[in-house]
Amino acid sequence: MSEHTLASWNDGPTRQSILDFVAAADDLPVEQRVAVFDNDGTLWCEKPSYTQLLFMLGELHRAVAADATVGERSEYRALLDDDKAKQAELGLPAIAMALVELCAGITAAEFERRVLAFFESARHPTLDVPLKQLRYQPMLELVDLLREHDFSVFIVTGGGTEFVRAISNDFYGVAPERVVGSMIGYEVQRDDQDRPHPIRTKTMFGEVDEGDAKVSNLQMGLGRRPIFAAGNTPGDASMMEYARTSDGPTLALLVDHDDADREFAYEGKAASFDSAGSFVDAGRDLGWTIASMRDDWSQIFPAS
């Protein structure tokens, strides 16, 4: 282990439990060393709103600039007017699927080009830094450590699979086929030379990648069973518990957003746990390792 191992993690039981886990995993066959990470709020900042929502708002403004009537649709109107009451009434799923339609009919390659163009210039709305600066430095170090111990590292995100794939290699060193998320269906259309292209549709292929769907989607998409899983909301709980079904060493790591000064303080609701208490408490009771951003991380974001 290099002297820079988990350099942004403070000494203490959390850091130690990670070190103990990777040391124990050294005894496993390499193909069993499988680590999965949620993305939003686990590998990068998800507040005040999902990065993907910022991208889609950009697509919406572009569409409205080209044709003002587009903005008449109620889901779009609620966003353009920043009408929180209307947004709540319509619900995030309906709004998200309306936004998905903005990219229906384009090729996978064109969608990737648009996402990369967005990341080229976009900045975080309150922290005012490029979005790549919103990755969590301690989590990047954890990914590095796992790779040093011959883990294969995957991303299992509630966000759009193709959105994350566009930057997964650059941001995390994770190849596109190692990203599983909420997937838009494709249809094949032929060009004027009769050659086939995959075209984005406006419908989901399978379920939104949250909760139990994270378990089935990671099996279908990756064919691996993780022994390490990191997440930050109840939507990650099934995946984290699934990682703990192996007989050998396992680790479920919960990122606790308890640092209002350096990031954002919030906690996911624990409804899926039948618990009146907090999600962090529920995870601790299950035997998960809690990474407190306030106490365990000496640094949140990478040096610019």
Place this chain on the structure above:
Amino acid sequence: MSEHTLASWNDGPTRQSILDFVAAADDLPVEQRVAVFDNDGTLWCEKPSYTQLLFMLGELHRAVAADATVGERSEYRALLDDDKAKQAELGLPAIAMALVELCAGITAAEFERRVLAFFESARHPTLDVPLKQLRYQPMLELVDLLREHDFSVFIVTGGGTEFVRAISNDFYGVAPERVVGSMIGYEVQRDDQDRPHPIRTKTMFGEVDEGDAKVSNLQMGLGRRPIFAAGNTPGDASMMEYARTSDGPTLALLVDHDDADREFAYEGKAASFDSAGSFVDAGRDLGWTIASMRDDWSQIFPAS
């Protein structure tokens, strides 16, 4: 290039077109060097019947031994009686989905265990060799050559994704997440400790991975556009044409089963090509490279 490069390929235009292609690809960014292979009939022998069908017949015999009434179902009866007329009447899709039900309700891990147990003892029905001996030696050398040139290698199979994943690393050095095929849906069930497990269902998730579905499935499963594709039937044609949509060097390689003495002589039907002629002729007209097993391969199977 080592002196063993494509050692089982005879000198000639086919071997040379492969060498020219990989040399040209050296100028591309590594992330664009993406190669996809069909499996049945392209990487291993698919005659006289698909390997997966042999596995499923074993599952059927096991189920009938445990409960004879299982064999009363018409799809199973037609197989157990080797009743070709009845099989043709029912159709392969219906028979395949009936067989899929034999593995419904088990975990992904248990399915993998059964597949590996099958490969441990199964032998080819006419060639009488272990199934690993049915890989095509020239194609293994081609995979090696592509990797030497920093290609990422994927399998896009009409067969069951999980069936191929169970042996893809051992047989081809291809990790499970790099295999896309016909996918069975999963549901999540909880064990007595309330921990989630992915359980096989009896229904398909998405389409059978043939024809245009190979293009959309490889996009959804892998997020890559290939510049090299190899196949052997019209079900591979869309994927092969898709690989040729890049502006840079591309290669579509068709394995022509024209060697009745050393393997099996047969040709896929070309219905999807609106061609009265042969599929091989249609591919040649499109500009594909044809690998004749008889003329281009000095050796078919690996030395045992």
